[in-house]
Amino acid sequence: MFDAHTHYHDKAFDDDREEVLKAVKAAGIELIMEAGENMAGSLAALEMAERYKADVYPKIRVAAGLHPLYIKESWKDEIDSLEKLLKTGQAEAIGECGLDYRNIKDESVRKRQREVFEAQLELCEKYGLTAVVHSVDAAEDTLKILKAHPKVKGLLHGFAYSAQMAEQFVKLKWNIGINALVLRPEAKKIKEVAAGVPAEYIRVETDAPYMPVIKGSRNDSRSIPAIIEEVNRIRKEAGAEPICQKQEIL
Ligand SMILES: [Zn+2]
Numbered sequence: 311m312f313d314a315h316t317h318y319h320d321k322a323f324d325d326d327r328e329e330v331l332k333a334v335k336a337a338g339i340e341l342i343m344e345a346g347e348n349m350a351g352s353l354a355a356l357e358m359a360e361r362y363k364a365d366v367y368p369k370i371r372v373a374a375g376l377h378p379l380y381i382k383e384s385w386k387d388e389i390d391s392l393e394k395l396l397k398t399g400q401a402e403a404i405g406e407c408g409l410d411y412r413n414i415k416d417e418s419v420r421k422r423q424r425e426v427f428e429a430q431l432e433l434c435e436k437y438g439l440t441a442v443v444h445s446v447d448a449a450e451d452t453l454k455i456l457k458a459h460p461k462v463k464g465l466l467h468g469f470a471y472s473a474q475m476a477e478q479f480v481k482l483k484w485n486i487g488i489n490a491l492v493l494r495p496e497a498k499k500i501k502e503v504a505a506g507v508p509a510e511y512i513r514v515e516t517d518a519p520y521m522p523v524i525k526g527s528r529n530d531s532r533s534i535p536a537i538i539e540e541v542n543r544i545r546k547e548a549g550a551e552p553i554c555q556k557q558e559i560l
Pocket residue numbers: 315316317345406517
């Protein structure tokens with residue numbers, strides 16, 4: 311099993327990171343895809359992967375990137391730093407990048423999000439990397455921007471749009487990330503997405519430490535088996551084939 315989206319470099323794991331990663335490995339999660347939220351976070355994620363690869367957790371892959379809610383005025387310098395980092399070959403993907411309009415009403419801030427997102431997709435094109443995309447309340451713009459960059463593929467992590475919208479992204483050959491919210495009885499929309507997307511385009515993820523089943527608790531990759539089980543239960547009911555955990559993580 312793998313977890314397609316995590317943040318184990320987050321301070322939520324400062325007290326017991328090593329123990330948690332050992333427990334995650336013991337629970338049968340062989341591979342995790344860790345994502346940065348800005349340059350500092352991306353570097354911390356890379357350092358963590360390096361530190362633990364010998365004896366704690368050998369398979370941490372890292373995406374480095376700039377999250378739409380952490381964009382600074384000086385984002386062009388950050389894009390330059392990101393490109394320098396990509397040239398070292400340490401990061402295997404770019405992310406998380408994307409658009410988050412939920413609490414952003416200012417059109418100039420939204421515009422900047424789009425510019426930073428497109429700059430990162432251009433880096434994906436230039437370096438042949440996949441992208442880890444965060445998209446909240448911005449489905450149409452996300453779709454439009456991905457259509458404008460047809461060579462770039464990747465994961466729409468924590469997918470929170472409708473099944474119809476998922477179909478649009480799958481047409482572009484993008485993968486759809488399903489997290490532990492699918493375990494909540496009220497998560498009707500996510501359950502519909504889990505039932506409707508072709509198996510090869512579904513990726514399971516935790517977004518650890520975020521998105522726990524029980525609000526307010528800390529999440530980690532040990533919830534992956536329950537997510538897979540629930541997704542497959544929903545799919546069986548809908549007459550869809552079960553998801554496969556053997557394919558590429560992104
Ligand atoms: Zn995340």
